[in-house]
Amino acid sequence: MEQLAWLGRTGIAITQSLGQSALLLLMALTAPPDRLSRELRRLVTQIYFIGVNSVLIVMLSGLFIGMVLALQGHTVLSRFGAVEALGQLVSLTLLRELGPVVAGLLFAGRAGSAITAELGFMKATEQLSALEMMGVDPLAHVLRPRFLAGLISMPILAQIFNAVAILSAWLVSTELLGIDGGSFWANMNQVVDFREDVVNGIIKAIVFGFVITWVALHQGYTAAPNTEGINRSTTRSVVIASLSVLALDFVLTALMFGE
Amino acid sequence: MSSIARFENVALARGDRSIFQDLSLDIPDGKITAIMGPSGCGKTTLLRLLGRQLQPSAGRVSLFGQNLAELSTTQILAVRRRIGVLFQNGALFSDLNVFDNVAFPLREHTRLSERQIRDLVLIRLHMVGLRGARALMPNELSGGMARRVALARAIILDPDIILYDEPFAGQDPISMGVLCELIAQINKVLGICSVVVSHDIHETSIISDHIYIISEGKIVSSGSPRELANSTNPLVRQFVAGEADGPIPFHFPGQDLWQDLDIDRGVLWSS
Numbered sequence: 144m145e146q147l148a149w150l151g152r153t154g155i156a157i158t159q160s161l162g163q164s165a166l167l168l169l170m171a172l173t174a175p176p177d178r179l180s181r182e183l184r185r186l187v188t189q190i191y192f193i194g195v196n197s198v199l200i201v202m203l204s205g206l207f208i209g210m211v212l213a214l215q216g217h218t219v220l221s222r223f224g225a226v227e228a229l230g231q232l233v234s235l236t237l238l239r240e241l242g243p244v245v246a247g248l249l250f251a252g253r254a255g256s257a258i259t260a261e262l263g264f265m266k267a268t269e270q271l272s273a274l275e276m277m278g279v280d281p282l283a284h285v286l287r288p289r290f291l292a293g294l295i296s297m298p299i300l301a302q303i304f305n306a307v308a309i310l311s312a313w314l315v316s317t318e319l320l321g322i323d324g325g326s327f328w329a330n331m332n333q334v335v336d337f338r339e340d341v342v343n344g345i346i347k348a349i350v351f352g353f354v355i356t357w358v359a360l361h362q363g364y365t366a367a368p369n370t371e372g373i374n375r376s377t378t379r380s381v382v383i384a385s386l387s388v389l390a391l392d393f394v395l396t397a398l399m400f401g402e
Numbered sequence: 403m404s405s406i407a408r409f410e411n412v413a414l415a416r417g418d419r420s421i422f423q424d425l426s427l428d429i430p431d432g433k434i435t436a437i438m439g440p441s442g443c444g445k446t447t448l449l450r451l452l453g454r455q456l457q458p459s460a461g462r463v464s465l466f467g468q469n470l471a472e473l474s475t476t477q478i479l480a481v482r483r484r485i486g487v488l489f490q491n492g493a494l495f496s497d498l499n500v501f502d503n504v505a506f507p508l509r510e511h512t513r514l515s516e517r518q519i520r521d522l523v524l525i526r527l528h529m530v531g532l533r534g535a536r537a538l539m540p541n542e543l544s545g546g547m548a549r550r551v552a553l554a555r556a557i558i559l560d561p562d563i564i565l566y567d568e569p570f571a572g573q574d575p576i577s578m579g580v581l582c583e584l585i586a587q588i589n590k591v592l593g594i595c596s597v598v599v600s601h602d603i604h605e606t607s608i609i610s611d612h613i614y615i616i617s618e619g620k621i622v623s624s625g626s627p628r629e630l631a632n633s634t635n636p637l638v639r640q641f642v643a644g645e646a647d648g649p650i651p652f653h654f655p656g657q658d659l660w661q662d663l664d665i666d667r668g669v670l671w672s673s
Contacts, residue, residue: 265496268491268496269489269493270493270494270495270496273487273495275455275482276482276485276487277506277511278483278510278511
C-alpha cells in the first residue's frame with residue numbers, strides 16, 4: 144500500500160514539475176520583447192558564456208573520441224579485410240550518433256550545470272527579486288536569452304565535435320595505421336548522405352539543446368535559495384538532462400533511421 | 403499626514419504556517435517608519451506584500467491609494483518603478499560593475515543618452531560616497547559598500563517610497579553609522595517615505611519617526627522611539643532590552659525537561 148502511495152506521489156510530483164517547467168518556458172518565450180538591439184546584445188553575451196566557453200572541452204573530447212574510434216574500427220574491420228571502410232564507419236557513427244549525444248552530454252555537464260548554478264545563485268542573492276521589484280520581468284530578461292543561446296549553441300557545438308573527431312580519426316588512420324588518406328575520404332564521401340546523416344544529426348542536436356537548456360533553467364529557477372538547494376538542483380540538472388539526451392536519442396534514432 | 407501605504411486586516415499563510423493574522427498598519431508619507439520584531443516574525447514578508455511579490459490570503463494592501471490585488475501585471479510593473487528596495491545583501495547583479503548596476507534601472511526604463519546616464523549615476527554614487535568605486539565588481543566590495551551601491555541603485559529612478567530590508571544586519575559600527583546617516587539624509591533630501599525593516603533597536607530608534615513591533619503575526623505595539631523606550635508592555639521591554647527570556651520564550655516549545663530526562667523516575671543514569 145505504501146509503495147502504491149509513493150508511486151502516486153511521485154507521479155503527481157513529476158507531472159506537476161513537467162507542467163510547471165513547460166509554463167515557465169512558455170512565459171519566458173512569450174513575454175513582451177525589449178528593444179531588438181538589447182535582446183540581441185543579451186543573446187550574444189549568453190552565446191558567448193554558454194556556447195563559446197564550451198568549445199574547448201567539446202574539441203578536446205572530439206579529438207580523443209575520433210582517435211579511439213579509428214583504432215577500434217581498424218581492429219574490427221581488419222578482421223574482415225575491410226579497412227578501407229574506416230572513413231565510412233567513423234563518419235556515420237559520429238554524424239548520426241556520437242556527435243550529438245556526446246556533445247549533448249558535455250553540454251549538459253559544462254553549460255547546463257553553469258546555467259542552473261548561476262540562476263540558483265541569482266535567486267539566493269535576491270537578484271531575481273531585485274529585477275522584479277525594478278519592474279523588469281526576470282523571465283524575459285534572464286531566462287529567454289539563455290534558452291535561445293542554448294538552442295543555437297548546441298547544434299554548432301555538435302558539428303564542431305564531429306569535424307574535430309573526423310579529422311583526428313583521419314590523422315590516426317593515415318599516420319598510425321597506414322591507411323591511404325584518399326580512400327578514407329573517398330569512401331566517406333560516397334556513403335554519407337547530407338539529408339539522411341548530417342541533417343538528422345543536426346536535428347538531434349537541436350532537440351538535445353532544447354531539452355538540456357530547458358531542464359537547466361527550470362532547475363535553477365526553482366532551486367531552494369540556499370547552498371544545499373543550489374547544490375541539489377545543479378546535480379539534478381545534469382542527471383535529468385543527460386538521461387533525457389540518452390532516452391531521446393533512442394526515440395529519435397528509431398524515428399529517423401528505423402524501418 | 404496622509405498615508406502612502408496601508409495594510410488592512412491582512413492575513414497570510416504559507417502552507418500550514420500562519421505568518422500574519424489580522425495585521426493593520428499605516429505608513430505615512432515623508433516619514434521613516436520602522437517595522438521591528440524578532441527574527442522570523444515575517445518582517446521581510448511584509449515588504450514582499452508591498453511590492454506584490456506575495457498576495458495576502460485575506461485583507462487588503464494598498465499603495466499610492468491603489469489596492470494592489472486589483473492591478474494588472476502592467477500596472478504592477480509601473481507601481482514597482484515608483485518603489486526603491488534595498489535588499490538585505492544588496493542584491494547587486496554579479497555580472498555588472500558598480501556603475502552598470504546603478505545605471506541598470508535607467509537603461510531599462512528611460513531613453514536617456516549615455517552621457518545623461520553617466521551624470522545621474524555619478525551624482526548618486528557621490529551621494530553614497532562611492533564615486534571612486536565605479537569600476538569595481540560586486541565581489542570586490544565589502545558588505546557595507548555593496549549596500550551603499552544598492553542604495554544608490556534603489557534611488558536612481560527617484561522613487562516615492564524606499565523599502566529597506568534589514569539594512570544594518572551584519573555591519574560593523576562604522577558602516578552602520580554610515581548607513582544610518584544615509585537613510586536619514588535620503589529621506590530628508592529627497593522628501594520621500596522610507597520603511598525600514600530591522601531588528602537593530604539602537605540604530606533604528608535613532609532614525610525612525612514611528613516604530614511598529616510585530617510578533618507572532620500581529621502588531622504588538624507601536625509608537626515613537628521614545629514612547630517605546632518607556633513602554634511597560636513586557637514584550638516591548640524584552641525586545642528593547644534584549645532579554646533572553648520573557649514573553650518570547652528562550653526555549654523552543656517541547657516536552658518538559660524533567661520528563662525528557664526521565665528524572666521523575668527518580669534516578670539519573672541508572673542502568
